Amino acid sequence: MGKYWNEQIECMDRDQMKALQSERLVKQVQHVWDNVPYYRKKMEEKGVTPQDINGIEDLYKLPFLSKADLRDAYPYGLLAKPLSECVRIHSTSGTTGKRVVAFYTQNDVDMWEDCVARAITAAGGTNDDVCQVAYGYGLFTGGAGLHGGSHKVGCLTLPMSSGNTERQIQFMQDLGATILCCTPSYAAYIGETVKKMGLTPDDLKLKAGIFGAEPWTEEMRQQIQRSLGIKAYDIYGLTESSGPGVAFECECQHGMHINEDNFIAEIINPETGEVLPDGEKGELVFTSITKEAFPLLRYRTRDICVLTREKCSCGRTLVRMAKPMGRSDDMLIIRGVNVFPSQIETVLLKMSNATPNYQIVVGRENNTDTFEIRVEITDEMFNDTIRSIEELERKISQDMLSVLGIKAKIRLVEPNSIPRSEGKAVRVIDNRKLLD
């Protein structure tokens, strides 16, 4: 096995790739038009029919899909295959109210696993490797995605799921794991635990790690590489377009190659929707051209990003995306979970007639995100006893946990103590410095 999982695709000539994408796009648009009334209506509203789409040069004519569409159409509104042909469901973590649910046919699962196999191969993985999957298993795509890709490559797969770190390290040692797959913050934590257990990277056989599902810095990469004695590779994906493996890093560690035979990437101006040329910063939009059950066309990821088609020294011709540099909406990713300030407002509204002013403070200590919500106390909330205020903090904390899916430290503060700029409270302070 060479350094590519699918050399023909990964190193395909640009013109050939364009032709392949065009052919698949035309077919996909027809499939969606015929089977997804929700999107067909959007096309009709824009005055577009499948006849207008003759290749990727016509992609810009298609309407966008957003997360709001996915919620509107929940759960079956964007499904393009009968449920009898679907074999799997995955779902996003912790979004407001209705979750985003994605469906997969067997072909969709195969395509996804093939994408992940490319990522594992690019990280040096072969059938001689022992691949420890410490992403969470379940509705989350992390565990299932890397698990499937690892099987495809033929690695001996350790389906550990996340947590129980000392046992992870024990297995790593006893079974000679060579590749670790998990979130970057968990990798950093495993690195610290290795040290705490009195071990060094030399006690482990690990050589590579494939880390994704949350933003991480170059500094964190260096730290993980040192603490585990590995080379750390980034992987990108989203449940809406299958899961991890939409894009992956090669040995150059300089941008992630997008699996363009399955996903067409565009960068748009988030305000106008206008398509921007390569190299310009804007919002990343994906069109799934091979997915059968859940084929999203022009899905707005809200990730702010740059694409480059400069030749990569790894030999792959697949377009590369930079690490996302932020969001075009106000979503935060905290401990791998998507958090929208609007969710926090919903909870606080229940506590008081007027929404109290609040501020989200996110930081990172020992490579784990810290998450504090400061809430300006209102007269309605304030009562003379410490007990009742502590009770209130506990209540808010519990409600936040059930809505957000992660624990936040609640801190009640004095009225008017949250800084305001031009009369508007500063909602989010993110001290993680992920984007430097």
Place this chain on the structure above:
Amino acid sequence: MTVKQLSVFVENRPGRLSAITELLGNAGINIRAMSIADTKDFGILRLIVDNAEKSVKVLKDEGCSVTLSNVLVLRITDRPGGLAEAMKVLYSYNISVEYMYAAFINTESNTACLVLRVDDNDKAITALEEKGYKLLSQNELGL
């Protein structure tokens, strides 16, 4: 025979007590009793003042979170066992004290004054007065 107590929510950060007491001082308000209950992140400053309504206005205008509640100001004899006797009265009437602190007021040299927050003001007033205790009124706080 209750007295109005101000409770102010105060964050644990430098300068807060200084700012709040200065506000009251500038408004010519005299503090007659006070206590602070504190936790790691915040405290509650409880005050008995000579002009409760004015204090609330002054503090609210500055954006403080303030509530008013009715508490008892009890005069006891300043001698060993003086407090114990008063507590015994409350206990015998099954009244629980939520918190209590000493006041700056001394109407006579051989007495001391306490601020009491109990679970049932009316019951406590009846019990204490029946036993001959003096409870101070709002008007008497100007003293």
